[in-house]
Amino acid sequence: MTVYNFSAGPAILPKSVLKKAQEELLDYQGSQLSVMEMSHRSSLYESIINEAEQRLRQLMAIPENYHVLFLQGGASLQFSMLPLNLAKGKKALYVNTGAWAKKAIEAAQAIDGVEVEVIASSKDENFNYVPKITRDMVDQDAAYLHITTNETIGGIAFNEIPDAGDVPIVADMSSNILSNDYKVTDFGVIYAGAQKNIGPSGLTVVIIRDDLLNDEPIFAPMLDYRIHAENKSMYNTPATYGIYIAKLVFEWLEEQGGVAGILAKNQEKAQLLYDAIDASDIFTSPVAKEDRSINNIPFVTGNDDWDKEFNKRALEAGMLNLKGHRSVGGMRASLYNAFPKEGVEALVALMQKFEEEKAGK
C-alpha cells in the first residue's frame, strides 16, 4: 500500500532528497565522513552551508542587503527574539490570524518595554479569513508589523502582502516559505521553522534586512541577530545535518522549476481538493475563498461521526495524519511542496466514494 503523509509538520520530504541523503550518509563525496561527523569549521562543511545559503538566495531572490541565518529553536524562539531585537522601547504591530499569530503576540507581550498592538483580527469568525490591512491602520512609528503568512491550523493565508508604508513587515513564513512566490523585499524579516518545506525540525531560517539588525547587544548572545549575522550562523555549532538536508531540498526545488514551478504544482494540487470540496454536498471548507491556503486545507462534514469514520477510512487507505486539529475538527490535508499530486487524487477519490455511500442512506 502506498502511504501518503498529510502531516502538518514535520512533514513529507522529497523521495529523491532522502535517497541522496541515504547514499551519502556514511561517506559524503568520498570524504569517508558522514555530514553529521564533520567539524562545522572544516572547509568541507563550510562548502555545504555556503551552498545552502547561495541556493536559498537564488530560489527566493534574496538581495545582498539581507542576511540569511541558519538558527535553532523553531519559530517559537523567534516569537521572543523578534521583539527583543527589534522593538524594545517601541511599538510592535500584530495581525491576529489564528493559533500561530496568537503565540507570536503573547510572546511579544511578555517582553518588558515592548508595546504590542493588535491592529486587526479575524477572531470574530474563528479565524476563517485574513483581515484586510490598509496603510492607514499602520502606525508609521512602529518597529514592525508582524503577520503569519500561512496559518497551518486555520488554513488561511495572506495571498497578498499588505502595504505597511515604511514600517517593515515581519513574517512567520514557517508553513509557506518556498511554496508561495512572496517577494523578499516586501519584508523586513522572514523566519521559518524548517520542518514543512525546507528540511528536518531543529533548523530555523531567518532572513533579515541589514538595517534591522539590533544596535544594542542582547543580554544573551544566542538571541542576538547581529551576533549570528556577523558570525555567519557560526557563533556556535549550527544544526549541521539539517542544513545539509536543506541544501538537498533547495537543489530539488531548482529541478522543480524553482518557486514559480513549485507554486504552479501546489496550486494544481490545492485546486483539485478545493474543487472536490466545493462540488461536494457533505464536505465543506470553513475558510473564506479568497484567503484559502494552498498548503493546509481543513475540511469538515459537519457531522462528528462522519468525520471520525472518514478519518478512520483514510488511515486504513494509507493516508496518514489527515485528522484535523482539535480546534477546527474534521480533516486537514497539508500539501507541502514535496506532497505528490497522486496523494490528493487518492484523497479526492475516497471523498467521492464516501459521499456516494452516505447519499444512499
Added chain:
Amino acid sequence: MTVYNFSAGPAILPKSVLKKAQEELLDYQGSQLSVMEMSHRSSLYESIINEAEQRLRQLMAIPENYHVLFLQGGASLQFSMLPLNLAKGKKALYVNTGAWAKKAIEAAQAIDGVEVEVIASSKDENFNYVPKITRDMVDQDAAYLHITTNETIGGIAFNEIPDAGDVPIVADMSSNILSNDYKVTDFGVIYAGAQKNIGPSGLTVVIIRDDLLNDEPIFAPMLDYRIHAENKSMYNTPATYGIYIAKLVFEWLEEQGGVAGILAKNQEKAQLLYDAIDASDIFTSPVAKEDRSINNIPFVTGNDDWDKEFNKRALEAGMLNLKGHRSVGGMRASLYNAFPKEGVEALVALMQKFEEEKAGK
C-alpha cells in the same frame, strides 16, 4: 586509506549507528516514512523520543526526580538559560577552567540581577590544571556552583566532582557526558550539546532536578525549563531526527557495556596516547597529569615548524582535524566514545616515526 576523524565536535559517530540510520532513512520500521518526516505528535515518533529518554536514564542512572529535556541551541543557549532560570536575584558561583567556562561566566554576567562570583580559576597557568574546590569556598546561599567537567580546548577535566555542600552543582558536560562515569546525583543540572558523544549538532540534552525548576515564568517560553519539563520536550517541535540518532547511539552504548564499559575503553585509548607523549623527547602535554582529559588531548613539540610539519603528515595519513586549537597550538586528539583504538595506534606510530626522523637530525 582509512580515515580517522579527530574532530573536537561535531565528531565521529559509531559506524553501526550510521549504518542503521542509513538502512532506516526512507522507511522506519515498515512505516514507509523517514524519521525526518514524522509528526512529532505521532505515536510512532513518541515511541522514539520516549525510548531515547528511557535509554539515557538507564545509561546514566538518572533518578525519577530529574527531568530529561531534549532542547535546541547548544550549550551556548544554556549559558544564558541557566542563570535566567536559577539565579535571578541570587549569587551564582563559577569555576574558570578555560575557554568554555569563560563563555558560561560571561553569559551569566550579562543577565540583570545575577551576581556572578568566580570562586577559582586556573588562568594563572593558561588553564592547564583544574583548581581545587573545597567546601569552605562555596557560599551556601548561592543558587548554584557551575563547573565545566571537560574543557575541549585546554584538555583538562574534573576527574573528581567537588563537594559543594547543599549548593547544587551545575555542569556543562558537553564533551564528556556518557564518557565518564559521573554520578547524576552529584549534580543539580547537567547540560550537553549532543555533537560529541550523543549525536548530531542541534540537539541539547538537559538533565535537571525537579526542585530546581524555576518558580517564576521566564519572559520567553523557549527559555523556560519548567515549560519544557511540563511539556516533556514537546512545547514546540524538537530536533526530531537528532533525538532519533541519539537513541541509536544510546543503544550502541549499551552494547559497549554502558558507561562503565566505554569508560574503560576511553581510558585505554587515552593511556596509549599519554604514554607515547610521556615517553617522547619531543612531544609534550601542557596539562597537569592529575587533571588530564581522556577526551581531548592536546600536545605540542614546542617547535612551530615541527608542529606544522606533523599536522601536515598526519593529514596526509588520513588523520583529520588533528590541528590544535589556535589558543594552545600544536595538535589535539579528540578521542570521544566512538573513536576507534586503531586511530590512536596509527597516531602513536606516526609520532614515533616522526621523532626518530627528528632525532637523527
